[in-house]
Amino acid sequence: MAGVENVVAVLNNYSVAVLGGGYAGITAAAELAAAGIKVSVFEAGKVLGGRARKVWLEGKSLDNGQHLVIGAYTGLLSMMAKVGVDGKVVFLRRPMELVVEPGFRLACPSLPAPLHLALGLLFAQGLSWSERFALVRAMHVAQAAKWQLARDITVSRWLEDQRQPSGLIGRFWQPLTVAALNTPLELASAQVLLNVLRDSLGGARSASDLLLPCRDFSALYPDVAAQFIEQRGGHIYRSRRVRRVGKIQQGWQLNDDPEIFDAVICALPPHGLAALQVSVPDVLPAQLGRWTYQPIVTVYLQYDHTVKLAKPMLGLSNSLAQWVFDRGFTHQTDGLIAVVISAEGLHQTLAQDELAQAVVLELHQRLDLPIDVSWQRVITEKRATFACTPGLERPANQTSEAGFWLAGDYTAGLAGKGDYPATLEGAVRSGMAAAQGVLKELDQ
Known part of the structure; x- marks a missing residue:
């Protein structure tokens, strides 16, 4: 116990700047604050959430998009619980049911895995028996290969290899792929789609549950996480854009401001990194300039x-x-x-x-x-x-410069896999990985 207290005392002497108050940045900041780090979050906008945020339009509280959460999003759900969000209150949670008009319905019964998936696929409505068996066969092939492809290919090519009928593609694979990867079948990574299926339909029965948010996406998690951070001595700066990051002898400096930080976590979106001036050459991933x-x-x-x-x-x-x-x-x-x-x-x-x-x-x-x-x-x-395309090379959270880390749904994570698409879960996992990397680096 004394050893833990000593570590926390040491970490209390460190300060970290987090650039960006989206789901990745606010997660990294909350993790650091929970460990005793003095955190300052700099968000260019007026509201937190990044690409999943509240929007006010003519007196209506809306979201800039609709994001679906599933039971397999363990990173997001655990962080929400950590900062004090009651998942039973903020979500309408229901067993997985995909209804696609005209006439398609896939629902997994409340049975132990993998029986729930087998029966759900076998008795999917709106499909012919040949289409049902084709769907079951494709899922069985993916499971037997442990959801891994020898070589990443497009979803459309994978569906062709699995002899999936066009009607089944239109009712199931097309809406599922576009919703999960936000990339057309002709361009989308089959491996990343299989990763999503592995953790949802291929996981425990509860992993496929649909969690429909009952709050706007700023109130759902980032706003509560901000309070968590501030209660632990951190700061949340809204409408504060960081344009320059400089490495000096004492640490890291933002916009030539006098405050010096021991580390920086850059949680800006990948296309936003191009506008950031960093005094350390080649610290930002060059491959992002080629992304679509x-x-x-x-x-x-x-x-x-x-x-x-x-x-x-x-x-x-x-x-x-x-x-x-x-x-x-x-x-x-x-x-x-x-x-x-x-x-x-x-x-x-x-x-x-x-x-x-x-x-x-x-x-x-x-x-x-x-x-x-x-x-x-x-x-x-x-x-x-x-664009979540086959074999996309994604940067790690750790950069070539000690003390400068990346966080965002586009990163490969500490394990270097990058196995999730651009989702809330991917952002949260990346934020957690960046924070854990910084804590390890500061504790050395």
């Missing part, structure tokens, strides 16, 4: 308060709209529907009003929703995620 990115568009539609979907979340196959969320189930905003369109596509050629009207028409034709809405808004994240 994928958008996410969210169309908010306010119907009459009596309008309600059959489920909190519905998918649409072969349509402009991909996933439809009823925020009346989760956010007590009756009649407010959020429609998500992930990855690149023809929708990018439409003006915002044209896109909203096209989505309204689709929902009217496919889900029998009214043709009239009282309010509509389109929110576009043009570089919401990196």
Whole structure:
């Protein structure tokens, strides 16, 4: 016990700057604060959350996108518990059920793994028996190979190798891949998709549970984590953009400000790193300049308060709209529907009003929703995620310079795998890895 107290006392003498208040940055800061480090978080925006944050529009509290959490997101859920978030309050948790119109439904019964997956796949609705067996066969092949490919290929190529019928691809593989990787099948990494399936459908029964947030994405975790950090002597600076990071004899300096830090965790998005000036040459990953990115568009539609979907979340196959969320189930905003369109596509050629009207028409034709809405808004994240392509070389959290670390859903992590797509879980895992690396480095 005395040894632990001595370590904490030593760490209390250190200070670390975290650049970026998204899920990766706020996680790294919370981990460091819990270990006794004096942390300062610098966020350029007014709200925390990064690419998963609250947006105020004409008096409505919205999100800049819809992000689904699953039971397999153990990193996120453990960090939320650590900072004091009650998962039973902030999530609507339900056993996995994927409903994609027209007529497809995959639900895993409350049975021990892997029986829950086998029966769920075998009795999936909206598929012919040949399609069901093709789906079961593909999953069995992936499980038998321990979810590992000899060589990473695109999802479309993998589906072709597994002889997956086109109808099955349209109802299951297409919406699942785009939702998980935010990358078209023709470009998406099959290995990363298998990693997601390994931890969700291939994991424990509870790992495939769907957790629908009942709070905006800033209140869900980053805002509570910020309070956790401040209660431990840390600082959260909003609307504070860091443009320069300098290495001097005493430590690290930001924007030529007088405060000196013992280490820096850069949790800016990969495309944001290009604008950051760091005095240490070649410390930022060169390969990021060659990366491409994928958008996410969210169309908010306010119907009459009596309008309600059959489920909190519905998918649409072969349509402009991909996933439809009823925020009346989760956010007590009756009649407010959020429609998500992930990855690149023809929708990018439409003006915002044209896109909203096209989505309204689709929902009217496919889900029998009214043709009239009282309010509509389109929110576009043009570089919401990196394009998750086969064999993508991702940087480690640790850089070539001691005391300068990276955090973000784009990193490979300390193990060097980089096995998750650009998700909240990927961001949190990276933030935890960066914090653990800094703690080890400072304790040497």
